[in-house]
Amino acid sequence: MIEICEVGPRDGLQNEKKPISTDQKVEMITRLIDAGIKKIEAVSFVNPKVVPQMADAEEVMKRVPRVDGVKYAGLILNYSGMERAMKTDVDIFHIVTTTSDAFNLKNARKTVDQNVAEHITVIQEAVAAKKPVTGVLGTAFGCPYSGEVPVDRVLEISEAFVKAGASEIVLADTTGLANPVQVAEVVNRFQRHYGDDIKLGLHFHNTRGLGLANVLAGYQAGIRRFDSSIAGLGGCPFAPKAVGNVCTEDMVNMFAGMGVETGTDLQKLVETALWMEEQMEKRLDGMVMKV
Amino acid sequence: MIEICEVGPRDGLQNEKKPISTDQKVEMITRLIDAGIKKIEAVSFVNPKVVPQMADAEEVMKRVPRVDGVKYAGLILNYSGMERAMKTDVDIFHIVTTTSDAFNLKNARKTVDQNVAEHITVIQEAVAAKKPVTGVLGTAFGCPYSGEVPVDRVLEISEAFVKAGASEIVLADTTGLANPVQVAEVVNRFQRHYGDDIKLGLHFHNTRGLGLANVLAGYQAGIRRFDSSIAGLGGCPFAPKAVGNVCTEDMVNMFAGMGVETGTDLQKLVETALWMEEQMEKRLDGMVMKV
Numbered sequence A, B: 001m002i003e004i005c006e007v008g009p010r011d012g013l014q015n016e017k018k019p020i021s022t023d024q025k026v027e028m029i030t031r032l033i034d035a036g037i038k039k040i041e042a043v044s045f046v047n048p049k050v051v052p053q054m055a056d057a058e059e060v061m062k063r064v065p066r067v068d069g070v071k072y073a074g075l076i077l078n079y080s081g082m083e084r085a086m087k088t089d090v091d092i093f094h095i096v097t098t099t100s101d102a103f104n105l106k107n108a109r110k111t112v113d114q115n116v117a118e119h120i121t122v123i124q125e126a127v128a129a130k131k132p133v134t135g136v137l138g139t140a141f142g143c144p145y146s147g148e149v150p151v152d153r154v155l156e157i158s159e160a161f162v163k164a165g166a167s168e169i170v171l172a173d174t175t176g177l178a179n180p181v182q183v184a185e186v187v188n189r190f191q192r193h194y195g196d197d198i199k200l201g202l203h204f205h206n207t208r209g210l211g212l213a214n215v216l217a218g219y220q221a222g223i224r225r226f227d228s229s230i231a232g233l234g235g236c237p238f239a240p241k242a243v244g245n246v247c248t249e250d251m252v253n254m255f256a257g258m259g260v261e262t263g264t265d266l267q268k269l270v271e272t273a274l275w276m277e278e279q280m281e282k283r284l285d286g287m288v289m290k291v
Helices: A008-012 A022-034 A057-063 A079-086 A101-108 A112-128 A151-164 A180-194 A211-220 A248-257 A266-280 B008-012 B022-034 B057-063 B079-086 B101-108 B112-128 B151-164 B180-194 B211-220 B248-257 B266-280
Strands: A003-006 A039-044 A071-076 A092-098 A133-138 A168-173 A199-204 A225-228 B003-006 B039-044 B071-076 B092-098 B133-138 B168-173 B199-204 B225-228
Touching: A003 A248, A008 A022, A008 A039, A022 A039, A022 A057, A022 A266, A039 A057, A057 A071, A071 A079, A079 A092, A079 A112, A092 A101, A092 A112, A101 A112, A112 A133, A112 A151, A133 A151, A151 A168, A151 A180, A168 A180, A168 A225, A180 A199, A180 A211, A180 B248, A199 A211, A211 A248, A211 B211, A225 A248, A248 A266, A248 B180, B003 B248, B008 B022, B008 B039, B022 B039, B022 B057, B022 B266, B039 B057, B057 B071, B071 B079, B079 B092, B079 B112, B092 B101, B092 B112, B101 B112, B101 B133, B112 B133, B112 B151, B133 B151, B151 B168, B151 B180, B168 B180, B168 B225, B180 B199, B180 B211, B199 B211, B211 B248, B225 B248, B248 B266
Parallel strands: A003 A039, A003 A225, A039 A071, A071 A092, A092 A133, A133 A168, A168 A199, A199 A225, B003 B039, B003 B225, B039 B071, B071 B092, B092 B133, B133 B168, B168 B199, B199 B225
Antiparallel strands: none
């Protein structure tokens, strides 16, 4: 059984120029739940001046349907983001740093060490408030500005998050630089280090067409938790030409062909992807919805 | 070491509405060779009324550069195609049938058995003329009209080709229906049957975004020969909405990341893909060239 964390409402939309209303976001999320999605990164508590598309995070969290078994995650980049999240009923805190100074200075205006130091407090306060914390480590498979990011460094940052109280780690390939051999190596390294103590997830972008090949490599290495985005929506404001996340319905179609259960309804996901294209008023990247 | 068979000049162009001149095809092929490609499916000896884009096959073969170590293949669908090929200096005969009656009746106006019966003569005459023959088996991973194609049936057709003299078999996923688990199963079945006697290649389309994941699965199963198309050009006139072949430069980028040699120059392939977009006057599917 694969656990999908649908990141379309957050990673998918954050970089889109066309404003998407709170109504549209709530309908998007409702449709995703109806298609069987159980975990949704619904909002981001970032500076609305920098990412205006995410400015209505509180309003979205007030209006999303509460359904048994469905959990909402919110992205947190710093202490003030955590303070905002605490006032909502977001279920899971996705606390993010990238792992490369060159990237993090653009993304969060801090070095990685500065970001991690702040996040240790953020995580401790979240855990004290009984909020489960996922540490999301961006550029974990390479940085578009500085190149290779050593696995030792990624693991060191992960360790800081885990010691502070994170119960899950997601390794994110922010700009689509990962390849299947590297995915297997990094995952094996993390598994040797953590065993079953920490749940590990993967987050890929399809920038170089390798999204599903990397998901496959992660699955073969034992990972069962993947981020993806409906219709392949996505991109990052600080990652030039980064295209979308791995497409949810394309990933579900792959796993269905492989006989691996995802708990979702492919037909309803495709309908949601087509609905999403109407909302965005442009052609999106998903492939299965075009067939 | 991966052997790439570049099918852009044939599978890539055959379905394009915009006429591509012989000059353009020869330049395309010359650029591909300059980028390190050693095997090119350059032409198709099919009815020019049905596939006008391939009408200049003889002229293309007269004008392509002859370079040490570079081999040209031509696609042959029937006896008269073989007669045309015999009069050119094409190096390898790619003799094609699909493996599903429903598809083959549209593609070649014959049942598979009728096609195979004709191809036995075609192969025997080609082999008698010292031409190496590759049997290309379309819809080997499923048919868009009739669904599943049993592996036993694909193997039976393969056996008829091999007994007639084919030295290589390519399993083609004409409409992008394959998945990685199926690829491993089918490849394992063929390998158990043939051992090292027959060289096996794979040909994938990216219709559902699974092209590179399927290449990865084939590679993991031991395959080292893959078809691909520069810039992801491609499609099939009888396969509705079938998008392009696996993209050559995206596949090369994946293998490069994995530390697997392809003997090609990624930068020159990307330049060729960008040049190809100019010729086609539209955006093509390749991903790496957009980064």
